[in-house]
Structures are given as structure tokens and as C-alpha cells.
Amino acid sequence: MENIKNESSRKSTGAIPVWRRYPLTIVEAAGYYHIGENKLRTLIDEHPNDDFCVMNGNRALIKREKFEGYLDQATAL
Template structure:
């Protein structure tokens, strides 16, 4: 019998752009733009050609914002 290894989004450390869009309610294009501007890599990490969002770090970053603008 196979184990279900699915991890809920709210328990994942890293989220794909697609997962982060669903979790945070922010569009994928906006998340890609924000990730591209994250030069210090505070809330993103690159895994090959894929950008991942550090869920808790991004939550903290969002908590400090009053507006999501570029």
C-alpha cells in the first residue's frame, strides 16, 4: 500500500509560483515580477530554472507592506 506523501500548502516550506498564487491570492505574473525584484533573495530561491517562494519569509514580507507595487 502506498503512503500519501502530499503536503498541504500551509505546511510547505517552499512554494512554486503557481502554488504561491493560490495560497496568497496574488497573480502568477505579479509573483514572478516580485521574485525578479528580490535581488537579495530574501523570500525566493532558484532551483535550476525554477523559482520557489519561501512561504514564511514571503508572509513576513507581505505583513510589512500596505500595498503590493513594483
């Protein structure tokens, strides 16, 4: 029953669950991947040519699926 309430409230507010979003903010990605915000910012700075990040003004957004591909290939962070 609670699941139905959560789903209906999500639809009414227009909120998209994190696992369905295309871009994630640094804060959302840190919570979703259990990686610290500073580490994510460092990864973005160290890999400027990789395709898992897009800049929206001065805000860095992480492309969820491409970042998951990067994490699959990475041996260490």
C-alpha cells in the same frame, strides 16, 4: 468522516498540505496568497536580494514563512 478519509489519503500519497510546506512553486503561491502568477514573478525580479525566494535551477520557489513576513511589512504590491 470525510476529514478522516482526506487525512488518510494524504498520508498514503505523501502529499504535504500547502500551508505546511516550506517552499511553494509560483502556481501554489498564487493560489495560496490570491496573488497572480505574473505579479509574483515581478516581485521576485524586483527584489532579488530579499530572502523570500530561492532558485532551483530555473524554477523559482517561494519560502512561505519568509514571504508572509514580507507581505506583513509591505504597504502595497
